Amino acid sequence: MVSREQKRAAMYKKLQILRSITNSHAHDKASIILDASNYIKDLKKRVEKLNQDVSTAASLTSQNFPTIRVEEQENHFLIKVFTARNCHGLLVFILQAFEELGLEVLQARVSTSDSFLLEAIATRTKEADDQIDAQVVKQVVLQGIQKWIQGSEQE
Numbered sequence: 377m378v379s380r381e382q383k384r385a386a387m388y389k390k391l392q393i394l395r396s397i398t399n400s401h402a403h404d405k406a407s408i409i410l411d412a413s414n415y416i417k418d419l420k421k422r423v424e425k426l427n428q429d430v431s432t433a434a435s436l437t438s439q440n441f442p443t444i445r446v447e448e449q450e451n452h453f454l455i456k457v458f459t460a461r462n463c464h465g466l467l468v469f470i471l472q473a474f475e476e477l478g479l480e481v482l483q484a485r486v487s488t489s490d491s492f493l494l495e496a497i498a499t500r501t502k503e504a505d506d507q508i509d510a511q512v513v514k515q516v517v518l519q520g521i522q523k524w525i526q527g528s529e530q531e
Contacts, residue, residue, distance in 0.1 A: 440493065442466075444517050448510040452482065452499040455513065457521075463492040466524050473520030474498055477508065 391408050394400075400411035439519075442459035457470060467486055473480060484496040500508055 381399040385446045387507070424505060428430075442521060444514055445519075446510040446514045446517070448513075452497055453510060453513050455494070455496045455498060455517065457492070457517065459492045462488055463490070464488075465523070465527070466492055466521065467494065469520040469524040469527075470494060470517055473516045477513065479508075479513070 391405055394412050395408050398408075398412045398415040400408050402408045402417075403413055417522065442457050442463070445456045447454040455467075467488070471481070478501045479498040480501050482497045482499055484494065486495075487493040498513075
């Protein structure tokens with residue numbers, strides 16, 4: 377037979393583990409459970425967004441979609457966009473995306489003969505948000521490419 381004190385100690389220990397996992401600063405049981413519930417909701421949103429990103433990437437890849445690689449270096453980004461086919465007008469949409477994000481292109485090399493290849497070094501302008509990271513840059517380039525696709529489909 378387990379005594380009440382042992383049950384209470386086991387419950388306290390489990391609540392402390394839950395508190396540490398969810399990074400909760402609460403001390404009472406109800407607040408710890410509420411924080412855990414909010415943490416689970418946040419995780420669900422993240423999973424949904426990742427699943428959406430994966431499905432978008434899969435559908436775009438099947439359309440011979442450009443590969444995008446963004447590397448964050450000291451105070452700038454190295455951005456590479458490649459597709460095996462020539463994409464008339466794509467460069468304009470990518471540069472507009474850079475501008476919207478507040479990136480200034482310091483150096484770029486572009487080839488559009490049989491394929492499309494862009495290698496660019498960009499840095500944040502003074503007005504740009506300091507919270508820009510490689511993932512944000514990649515998402516903005518993707519949005520620019522999607523705008524180009526929509527524009528190409530309308531023509």
